[in-house]
Amino acid sequence: MSAPLEHIFVEGQWKVAAPLSPAVKVGNLMFISGIPAYDEKGAIAVGDFPAQMKQTMATITGILASVGAGWDRVAKVNVLLTRREDFEEMNRIYAAHFPDGKYPARTTAIVYSLPRPNFLLEIECVAVLD
Template sequence: MTTLEHISVPGHHKVPSPITPAVKVGNLLFVSGIPAFDKDGKLAVGDFPAQMRQVMSNITDILKEAGTDWSNVAKCNILLTRREDFETMNQIYAEYFPDGKWPARITSVVYSLPRANFLLEIECFALVP
């Protein structure tokens, strides 16, 4: 029987919501929607590149804790609150896939996210070798 393994990163701020950063089922990893909180729980407010880099860093840490990395990410779902951040998002996102092997992806512009100062949130699905 396959079991669920709840993944969190030691030393990272615990979000005061009923969610787990990621869940591993067999060799599949499901990463929750991740906002731009740093390890101390501080949000990079008002600056999209800072929030984007923090989100990607947070996901990098989760992937590593689960035993995988960006090269094994199969799909990303990206939520932006401002359409004008799309190009900047793409530029920063591309840095994590230098070989040009992109995962499947959807990017949506949404009216809002759970907190007014969240500019984006990213969830992804990955293989754990």
């Protein structure tokens, strides 16, 4: 029998309007969808990359915490940026979530656009849970 899928929705986070789950847990793996920078009210800091990056990381932190995990359990990250000039700032904010210097595998891509015109980034990841 295969492991059941558990669809993860975190109380207090923005409500997804698209046909997707913010995260899906199956067995000891959790797949976190591409997360944009919406705050709990569904607002986005238009044009402010550091604010969007920090919000996205906070949202993922909340998703991980909802299953008793942290960034130390993340094995793979995909970062999508719409502006190449945000790469260094992304790295600075991202690295702060890994104070021990043990980073997950990561791919960063500069993309032409994302689903909403104000999205400057989206981050998805896979975590291995205890």
